[in-house]
Amino acid sequence: GSPIPHPQHLFDRFGLAMGTVDADPLAWVLSRNLHRRHLSESQRAMVAAKLATMTRGRPGENEQICRISSERAGELLNVSRRSIGAARAVRAEGVPELSAAVEAGDVSVSAAAALASLPLSEQAVIVARGKAEIIAAAKRYRDENTARKKALRAEKEARLGAKQRALPDRRYGVIYADPEWRFENWNNDTGNDRGPENHYPTSDLETICRRDVASIAADDSVLFLWVPMSMLPDGLTVMARWGFTYKTGWIWVKDKAGLGRWVRSLHEVLLLGTRGAPPCPAPGTQWQSVITAPLGRHSEKPENFHRLIEDYFPTLPKIELNARKARPGWDAWGFEAEGEG
Template sequence: MTQLVRYETARSALAEARSVDEVKDIRDKSEAMRAYARMAKDTQLEIDATELRLRAERRLGIMLSEQKQTIGMNRGGWQTCGSGEEPQDRIPTLAEVGIDKKLSSRAQRIGGIGEQAFEAMVESVRDRIASGERIGLNITTADKKERRAARERDLASRQAALPNKRYGVIYADPEWRFEVYNRDTGMDRAADNHYPTSSTEDICNRPVADIAADDCVLFLWATVPMLPDALRVMDAWDFQYKSHCVWAKDRVGTGYWFRNQHEILLVGTRGNVPAPAMGTQVESLVDASVGRHSEKPAKFYELIERYFPTLPKIELNARAARPGWDAWGYEAPVNEMA
């Protein structure tokens, strides 16, 4: 009960703090309490003290950011009014209130995290300490992974709240029309034999941007000869190319210069989409067996779901229903069409 009272009192003091030095004092006392709790092996006290430090640093970061945008920051030296004397209302420097550049940078990074994402991060930290994990509070790889996951969840919650549905993930496999050298002799293995194809111009003109959220990632399939067309489509749909991975097939196909045994999955973004956290990226070469004509392996759905587990998703030119996804296309299941 004593610990609970101490925790609630500190939370109240933090909520009432109005100056940077007040918040900094609460942050320092929380860190001292956290260090003591570790030595005393008091898990609950460590959990509470860690949360207080995080909340104090977030509050500190928000205050510093607001000060930058309003009265500005004192970077050092005198701020004079022409008299040569120090003004009575001079803004103190960060160093004068005990804030070094490292703490200032960390606090402003935490302060920039959305409310829901921050609460998710706090909950994760509490759970990790409760499970016996000994964690530091520097922005380590593990912290970056959690912060990235929290950003993804926060983005998903905002997209799901939109009045007209918008997608954070668009996965597309357009029905590319590849013009062979000779349509009399070169059509025996063309895509047109399997499904209707469309011109690149028609694909470009689809209003995909209208269903994309402001912050959205596009995964766009391209065959080797259609790579320039795919980049053109990505630009027309209002996405900027970022990277790609390669599907290494277990069967050799056709080709004029080489016998193609791979396809390319382009990645483009619009807005502010979180890239995978360091250490969580998958390899760019993905081995998978070939299925029906133009069918894509399940591995790539799983890759996308691993990167963006909560964002609203739609597959364009879908052939089958997949839980958690909407679908559109000539062969898409009727009851799943968006």
């Protein structure tokens, strides 16, 4: 910002009394006065942005006043770095009337920041029409920006899918795995009849880890990995050994509770890990993290999750490990998969 001799004008603008104090004037004034005004987060973000860009105003000096950084300004004003970033964009790129609208509490700093990238002449016309037009224009701009991001993401995913399908050796952009986890029964006399071994062969952790999944994974790929809650550390170990980095996951809430030592399990976890740089979903297209679906056969997973994966990655080559059955457009490998490879 432009050098100024003193921050008095800032406090005058927001109705704060400067007072007289021998200590750091900014920290003192903020602590003594902010609670007297019911400033919104957007208004506080504008104050913080000004604090973080003020200079002492002495010739030849470019030191921030009282050495206030963006992080410190955010702490003093109780606003996030994201809000301060939006406020700085409004101040740097917006017309003065746009900043004034935020400072007056008429519009949010995020709405103003959405408009700040528009040409100044276009901003001036929008602001001149008043608060309602600013809010409506910000929504239009965000919607257009979201649509562009969706289109760019779809194009990137399609290019990646075509590239992976063209490889001479089959590599997959999506690997969906439900390993044959081996549980330890707390009572072998009564537990084996209900355990997985009674329905399909199981493997110990090291056997699953040694599975050469990395050799079929494309350079930019995603792993969807089912793991029971009681074996969550094992799931993360397998993901890392297969060459993927954990990112997030979903919870499947079942309609019937199972057994367990500490709790009766009513949910299972689907972990998501990445290798390389597969495209994230476009903003607004992500599925919610909790999905409710009824139980099927032993260890069978709801079809909702196949649809989720297909929605996220419609063109990437896909394989399901330990598949119950073949699925159109997917390769399948597993104990029960028909036509398995």
